[in-house]
Amino acid sequence: MSDLNVLFRKRIGIPEQEQLRFEKLDELLVKTAEKIPFENLCIMEKRTRELTNENVMDKILLQNEGGLCYELNYILYLFLKENGFDTKLIRGVVYNQMKQEWSKTGKTHVATLIQHNGKFFLMDTGFGGNLPLKPVPLSGETVSSTNGDFRVERVDSEHGDYQLHMKIKHKDQNWRIGYAFDTNNHVKSVEDLEEIQTIIKEHPESAFNKRPLITKLTSKGNMTLTPDSFTEWVDGQEKKKGIDEKTFNELKRMYFGL
Template identity: 50%
Template sequence: MNDLNGKFRERINFPIDESITLENLDTLLEKTAFSLPFENLCTLSGDLNNLSDEYLVGKIIQRNEGGLCYDLNGILYLFLKENGLDVQLIRGSVYVPDKKGFSPTGRTHAAILLNDDGKRYLVDTGFGGNLPLRPVPMDGTEIISPSGEFRVKKEASEFGDYFLEMKLKYKDPDWKIGYAFDSREPVENINDLSEMKKIITEHPQSPFNKKPLLTRVTSDGSMVLTEHSFTHWTEAGVQKEEIDPERFKELAKEFYNIELK
């Protein structure tokens, strides 16, 4: 698969000879989040190519792009699987606070379940600036990371049998729902996420097919770039810069390593 193992490690600057285990997944997830931006430029172009192992390697590894949840968690799933971890892809539905409900696009969030020594964990590197940066235990144990606090709650909903809940650093005073997900219906292969991609690309209420959005977690917070503003959350507070199209291109290159024409 075009040396996915070596090329992925090179892309995120992870040692080539270090085995991947539960113990060093924290480091791996941080490096992945810092290196692979969450962005929708491919979606805005109308790309409806089916997802496959080869497609993701080409997009993320060879062309050095970022992507949405199915791209980022898709490539991470392939990498973890190639390194011998017991992982499964799952579907979920994102909670939208402004709508006081779940996304009208349905189960269009892809994430990963990890089984290790009889215990299960949620792993996610495709949730924008809301990344746990840690495997989150499925038994309700709260974890603390540079992004904030996270926990998985077992509770039935129309979208599954669990919720991811979070308290983002510098943003949330209280716990809130990130998304609901279903652990009982794993995605069989990467291609099965293609329908999710099609919905996100074409649905009239999709949040990702209208305006550019680039998000990245940093070592001290998170940053979001849109066509009109650049916002950076840190311990010092929120910094927001109003921008024009030329500045948008500069910031995309400087902070997201994306070259725009």
């Protein structure tokens, strides 16, 4: 068993000898979402490194940090490959519901596509609090998890050939678009991810180079930390409080291990 396989299992709490079957991927996604936070501290603290297998492993599996989509889904992709799954990394464009427009950073969202028994499924562990927590079939079928309802629809556009639609539990009354993605636009090398990281770091419209953001799912909802607030969703109830820099650093360690 490779170092990556051992370390990833240890980080999220899967026994070393347990065979990873397709039917167990729901559990894998839940454990990953609860153990590895979505966060942009490396970008905000200007300590990003070249994206290599070794550097991403070191950051997430040895230093026990989190990351953004191009890191979280990349480590998931490597782990799935190690365990015999037919998988590819794909690029997508996030839809901003508040502004009713597609992200001006372009195809900077990274997710995972797997093939099982001749069918394709979208997997994503790098979409903040909007994680499906299950493989979502590209057939249009709705899947439901503790985080809400999700489906992938065939929509040909300049942004790709499919869209992820979602209805987050306790938050969305109606379906909304998460992102569009292109099943034909695979991430061919880690250099593609380096390009994405550069855009996220430098683009004036990037949502992740303005202020620190840390979020992760919990067994009862999710929690989000910014420099001035800490928000918890517990069984559909929102609790939000204002904080200062000292409290931010304390909560960062206490709840996210960062």
